[in-house]
Amino acid sequence: MPELPEVESVRAGLARHLTGRRVADVEILDPRPLRRQDGGPEAFAQALRGRVITGAARRGKFLWLPLDDGRALSAHLGMSGQLLVRGTAAPAAAAAPGAPLSPPGESPPDLTATRAPSLVRDLSSHPRHLRIRLLLAPRPGDSPGGAALDLVDQRMLGGMRVTELVPTLDGAPGGQGSPEPLVPADAAHIARDLLDPALDWAAAVARARSSRRAIKTVLLDQGIISGIGNIYADEGLWHGGVHGSRRTCALSRQAVERVLRATGGVMERALAVGGTSFDALYVDAEGAPGYFARSLAVYGRAGRECRRCGATLRSEVIGGRSHTSCPRCQRRARDARMTRAGRPL
Numbered sequence: 155m156p157e158l159p160e161v162e163s164v165r166a167g168l169a170r171h172l173t174g175r176r177v178a179d180v181e182i183l184d185p186r187p188l189r190r191q192d193g194g195p196e197a198f199a200q201a202l203r204g205r206v207i208t209g210a211a212r213r214g215k216f217l218w219l220p221l222d223d224g225r226a227l228s229a230h231l232g233m234s235g236q237l238l239v240r241g242t243a244a245p246a247a248a249a250a251p252g253a254p255l256s257p258p259g260e261s262p263p264d265l266t267a268t269r270a271p272s273l274v275r276d277l278s279s280h281p282r283h284l285r286i287r288l289l290l291a292p293r294p295g296d297s298p299g300g301a302a303l304d305l306v307d308q309r310m311l312g313g314m315r316v317t318e319l320v321p322t323l324d325g326a327p328g329g330q331g332s333p334e335p336l337v338p339a340d341a342a343h344i345a346r347d348l349l350d351p352a353l354d355w356a357a358a359v360a361r362a363r364s365s366r367r368a369i370k371t372v373l374l375d376q377g378i379i380s381g382i383g384n385i386y387a388d389e390g391l392w393h394g395g396v397h398g399s400r401r402t403c404a405l406s407r408q409a410v411e412r413v414l415r416a417t418g419g420v421m422e423r424a425l426a427v428g429g430t431s432f433d434a435l436y437v438d439a440e441g442a443p444g445y446f447a448r449s450l451a452v453y454g455r456a457g458r459e460c461r462r463c464g465a466t467l468r469s470e471v472i473g474g475r476s477h478t479s480c481p482r483c484q485r486r487a488r489d490a491r492m493t494r495a496g497r498p499l
């Protein structure tokens with residue numbers, strides 16, 4: 155599952171390659187990703203033909219492309235979905251619209267270092283698992299075969315739809331890459347993520363602490379804080395010194411904020427090197443994970459030594475998800491035994 159830094163790399167690439175581009179036509183090779191489109195595949199194609207893509211925006215792991223008619227193309231990439239830009243001229247990274255998310259003083263993520271999106275120059279092929287292709291109106295610099303945005307999805311868990319934008323509840327910008335205070339209607343329930351300048355930290359900590367569930371489970375709840383997946387939850391808990399089985403309501407405000415700040419910090423560092431690329435789909439032939447994975451402290455390291463204290467890292471299941479932790483650096487409460495659903499026994 156791509157995590158927030160991977161999705162942000164994708165968003166930045168889409169913004170660079172698609173902003174200002176007009177959709178000339180839509181090819182639907184498989185209608186299944188459009189199952190949530192009002193009006194079905196024909197309405198999807200009709201809503202996009204002739205429209206100009208005005209940017210690329212993201213909240214948590216949810217992506218959308220605002221359109222010039224005030225609506226948006228929203229994309230759920232699921233476990234295996236990828237948006238691939240093909241045949242466009244590659245503008246300089248310095249010309250990227252929207253503020254880069256990288257920490258000041260660091261260069262923006264190098265998209266050539268990521269596995270997604272693959273910025274392929276050749277439109278001649280229909281890749282395996284190609285479901286939807288948006289053909290872009292030609293522009294000087296495009297490859298001779300033309301330019302397109304492809305939805306490629308092996309497992310068919312992702313989808314796309316053209317949807318209305320609705321005002322954000324707090325009046326702040328919709329997300330990274332969206333200066334407008336608007337989000338797609340189907341993203342309105344998604345909380346702001348840890349890299350969002352408009353995140354209200356005190357409210358987020360309070361929201362988390364109102365839950366009796368394990369903090370590991372709460373970190374993964376996109377309605378409390380969005381964008382955290384299994385990798386960054388485990389990393390943030392290790393950096394924050396809290397075991398994932400602790401009931402969030404039993405932790406101090408300081409401890410919860412420490413874990414959230416640490417999780418955000420890990421995601422920022424991963425973003426600076428183009429994401430973790432840890433998903434099996436993105437692992438290369440030797441099984442070598444992405445660049446950032448080499449600096450992970452706990453995720454994928456059960457049975458190995460803690461980088462801080464040398465104790466052997468352990469893995470267990472909390473709320474149906476694996477949790478790797480250090481028995482010495484991460485304190486667990488005496489009453490912290492959990493059911494598989496992440497609730498205290």
Ligand SMILES: [Zn+2]
Nearest residue numbers: 460463480483
């Ligand atoms: Zn340790």
